Amino acid sequence: MELNSRQQQILLAIINEYIDTAEPVGSRTIARKYRLGVSPATIRNEMADLEEMGFIEQPHTSAGRIPSERGYRYYVDYLMQKYKLSPEEEDLIRQEYTSKVRDIGLLLQRTGQLLSQLTQCAAVVQSPKIEAGSYKHIQLIEMGAGRALLMLVLDNGMIQHRLIDIPATITAGDLATISSVLNAKLSGHTVETIKFTLIKEIYLELTRHRHVLDLILEVLRSSLVPGAEDKIYLGGLFNILNQPEFHNIEKVKTLLSLLEQESLLANLLAQISKPGVNVRIGGEISCQAIQDCSMVIATYGVGGQPAGSLGVLGPIRMDYAKVISIVDYLTENLSIALERIFKGGGSRI
Amino acid sequence: MELNSRQQQILLAIINEYIDTAEPVGSRTIARKYRLGVSPATIRNEMADLEEMGFIEQPHTSAGRIPSERGYRYYVDYLMQKYKLSPEEEDLIRQEYTSKVRDIGLLLQRTGQLLSQLTQCAAVVQSPKIEAGSYKHIQLIEMGAGRALLMLVLDNGMIQHRLIDIPATITAGDLATISSVLNAKLSGHTVETIKFTLIKEIYLELTRHRHVLDLILEVLRSSLVPGAEDKIYLGGLFNILNQPEFHNIEKVKTLLSLLEQESLLANLLAQISKPGVNVRIGGEISCQAIQDCSMVIATYGVGGQPAGSLGVLGPIRMDYAKVISIVDYLTENLSIALERIFKGGGSRI
DNA sequence: GTTTAGCACTCAAAGAAGTCGAGTGCTAAC
């Protein structure tokens, strides 16, 4: 299924034009705007061929052509030229990532807002996966009346806390003791590498508090379930309303209600099949409800390790070149920013 | 500007009907459905009077009447009958608040979702104000390479953390020392009652770490700025798309973009002028952009002290009776739930 | 063989005209 150079030019013209105007593109428009040196009639002939091969389609007779999903895929794989961020866009991003970071959560949230603002799509940013980090600090804080706050700080910047019930007989001093033992034993270990032997040691040192330990280990274990504890930041949802395809309320409703379901989102973000920026077009997304959308996602890392994903969800007719560049650029900047925060900070306190 | 009983009945009928159907209400409909014992002609006469007094208005000649903002205000103040939650609604709420709370943030977020689901409005839930709590635990955690994590746990359940830069010469041990002094001195104090003398004492004990202390106190001080550190949870935004008035994309855009600005939201939530549930109708909201919305908000408390606000934002044509009941009920339940978590947990560790 | 001018044809979108009906205000009778 090879396309000759003129067909490629025409397909490219149709896609560029359609991305720009959201209107079906006719042969005259192409002849006029893209100066291919041939008449509309010739272009019509080529378009008929392109349609037969499935790269473009006609909403109805007597309308221009619009790209098919296959057309977009060809475009993304072969035709698209790299988008160079404008100085304003670069500035906006640089500004965000050179300012001081007060809190990872805030950084992720701002990343989502930027992503959405720059792409006019719905942005999704996943927090670093718990599994990927190692414990930096563990602390139990008494919260009165048989409650304690279990706080976990991971070296990838994630902070988790959870209220747990404890026997009323446990004192603040006990909690401090438990905390310090846990800290000594666990810090530096990743969530996954906590060995049975280690736990045994802890039990030995804290025989008196076996019951509380059970509770804590239960929490630690549950944070292992992938996705269970990840937070997902959404950004600038209202930006998608600027896209003509979302002037249909039903579509907006579908998309928004989906975006509120964290587990579904986590699934979507897991659809990364190759390093770098991944593009899923329409039906390529394995989620029935949003097969009339496209998704551009990538994975960011901390300390060289993949930590979480981010990306955008928008209409199939999106400016892939631009969106891909922006996702790529933001991923890199986010990784660097996280890196900078924890550079040199090995896994030992 | 007194209304006689029949006028009240008619106004009530118009508002109930309009809330239900979102269509202008005609005299015949009222005569048919609300059996006031008078003919449509009589109702027409009364309606003309009500219109002259400004309680209702006509979108155009030959249309029925719709309530004016003034009409809604009168309704809310005098006519409205209390809405009794359905068993299903009560169940839904009870279920949420009797289950174990793992994390205040989650509780607030779920509250927002419930609020939105039950009212079909945009829900807004503010986290407990920092100023309202007293310190329960303060901890500095070394994060490698001149960074530390300052963590503050307040007795109203709020947890704050912030990355700060520290001199590279400070060791983990130093941080532990500072933490324990801060803890000893500050715990039990509210953010506001930290006295100068107290700070002086701390400085004396930690002369060596004066520089780090400055940084920390700066953070503590900045968390005093009202609203600066409060998080705001939004819930079920897509629910408002079910309201016919939000089928106009522009309106949705206005509302959503506003909801993404935390500072504006905090301002809105501050518009509470009396205890209990507050209702702001249309132009009564002091925010230009959403004067075609209404707002129902209330303040929840922890330990008898007001801690934060929550509420909904929806079309002026909202079911005030129902929304008010739900906001009231959720406020109370949230307060009780927070109470339960921290009951008996005075301000001392 | 490829390209293009010419032309008949198609069809959604926009406009114009007409109809419908819910609702009103007014008047006169009860």
Place this chain on the structure above:
DNA sequence: GTTAGCACTCGACTTCTTTGAGTGCTAAAC
């Protein structure tokens, strides 16, 4: 004070027409 009756209004909906962008096909030109 209430109500039946009636003429009137006007948005919403339907139908019909027009418009124009765009196509595919054919035959001539390159």
